[in-house]
Amino acid sequence: MAVLAAAAGGALSAPAAADGETPPGQVRGQVPGQVDFPTHCLPPQEAGLPPADGPTTARITVDNPAPQVGDTVTVTYQVLATPAAAGAELPAGALTVTGRILLAGAQSGEVTVVGDRRDDPVPAGAALPAVTMTGTFTVTAPGETTLAPGGYTLHTSHPMDLDTVCTAAAAPVSGRLTATPLPLANLRSVFLAAASGGPGAKVKVTAAGFPPGAAVTVAGRAGAAETADRVAATADEHGVALAELPVTDKATTAVVAYEGTAWSASQGSGPAAYTVIDATPPPPGTQKITATVEPGALGMTQAGEAVTLGAVPYGDGGAAPGRIGTVTVKDARGGPAGWSLIGKVTDxxxxxxxxxxxxxxxxxxxxxxxxxxxxxxxxxxxxSVGPDGAVLASTPDGPLVGGTFTVDAAVTLRVPPYTPPGAYTAVLTLTLS
Incomplete structure (x- = not known):
């Protein structure tokens, strides 16, 4: 009967190192992330052998040490030496291993890692060879997350399925990653109570989407340059600032709102169109003839109300693909402001x-x-889309903007391995401004 037995009295001779690795036993620190930790290995009852305690030498690495929130990170857990040994000869392909990696810091939890079957046979009583396990997890929080090795299970399928369970005690940190947050979409906007007025008229302005308590400047614009029209306001607890802007500069064609000393794309709203009506009377013997092109609205429609993603197999996880319903945006405002279509998704x-x-x-x-x-x-x-929002599509500001636009997107949900079977549902919200 081929079983995995725990060798009493401490660790056995270390296996040969993998290519590029420092063999176990060298001075720690020569291989970044290599650690030793106490391990208690319990053989199966069928082996008739006592448990054994000894050090495990291991190393954890990540494929991306500086991910962004929402990224999927692949982790590798290498067991370079273990106190467990083969109680009988193991044929090629009879040994598999699964384990856990413990997350702490910005993100906590466990990652399940799985190793492929070993192709090489293991002689009876020999130290088990080095094994490598891999798994993935999704980054959910910005900041530093530490990774420490957890327990692992050595499984043999010859001549029957048997497990040797090795539990870890006080394993030190072996890997680290530092995640950056998703960039936040700029949802600042400005609305005018009137789109035109005579020189000196006061227009009521509502600026929304600002941080509560922020100092907001409301200013006139002519193209990309500001005019002399300007007033200060403060955002309330809802991020809304109310102001009355006297428009005295005949060059003003739009109104913007922003934080800081000058308008920027990250801290300012798009422009809202405004026309200063020329009150100069016509010369004697002439008449003014006025034709009006009325501005319309900015709106969107979307095909369908639900998106069904492809299925992924239990255990393997992977990418569940799909497409959002096609969005049609119509901009008939006829002003200088472009638009942004922002998407946010729940868990x-x-x-x-x-x-x-x-x-x-x-x-x-x-x-x-x-x-x-x-x-x-x-x-x-x-x-990544995420709960904080990402830009689906946009048009720039300009002297005169507008049109009809077709927006689409292919989407992919990364499903972790061994996610329990069933249907998983989220809400994708699109905001046009």
Whole structure:
């Protein structure tokens, strides 16, 4: 009977190191992340052998030490030496291993890692060879997360399925990663009570989407330059600032609101169109003839109300692909302000309240402008969507903007291995401003 037995009296002779690795027993620190920790290995009852205690030499590495929230990180857990040994000869392919990696710091929890079957046979009583396990997890929090080795289970399938369970005590940190947060979408906007007025008229302005208590400047604009029209306001607890802007500069064609000393794309709103009506009387013997082109609205429609992603197999996990319902944006305002279409997604909730983080959903957007549209359309960057929002598509500010645009996106949900079977549902919200 081939079993995995625990060798009493401490660790056995160490296995040969993998290519590029320092053999166990060398001075610690020569291989970054290599650690030793006490291990208690309990052989199966069928082996008739006592448990053994001894050090495990291990190393944890990550494929991306500086991910962004929502990224999927692949972790590798190498057991370079273990107190467990083969109680009888193991044929090729009879040994498999599973383990746990413990997360702490910015993100806590466990990662299950799995090793492939060993192809080499193991002689009876020999120290078990080095094994490598891999797994993945989704980054859910910014900051530093530490990774420490946990327990592992050595499984043999010859001549029957038997397990040797090795538990770890006080394992030191073996790996680290530092995650950066997702970039936040700029949802600042400005609305005018009137789109025109005579020189010196006061227009009521509502600026929204600012941090509560922020000092907000409301200013007139002519193209990309500010005019002399300016007033200060303060955002309330809801992030809304109210102001009355006297428009005395005849060059003013739009109004913006922003934080800081000058307007910027990250801390300012898009422009809202405003026209200063020329009150100069016509010369004697002449008449003014006025024709009006009325501005319309900015709006969108979306095909379908639900998105069904592809299925992934239990155990393997992987990418669940799909597409959002096609969005049609129509901008008939006729002013200088472009628009942004922002998407936010909640966590995916499954059976028993189990969750897959919303940051695990990524997309690759596309956007096309219809023929004759004055504005070009720019698709958002491919990447994670997440609960804080990402840009699906946008058009720039300009002297005169507008048009009809078709927006689409391929989406992928990264499902961790061994996610319990069932349907997982989230809500994707699109905001046009």
């Amino acid at each position: 995916f909730t499954g059976p028993g309240g189990l969750r897959i983080p919303g940051g695990s959903l990524s997309w690759t957007p596309t956007c096309a402008a219809a023929a004759g549209s004055p504005s070009p359309c720019t698709a958002g960057s491919a990447g």
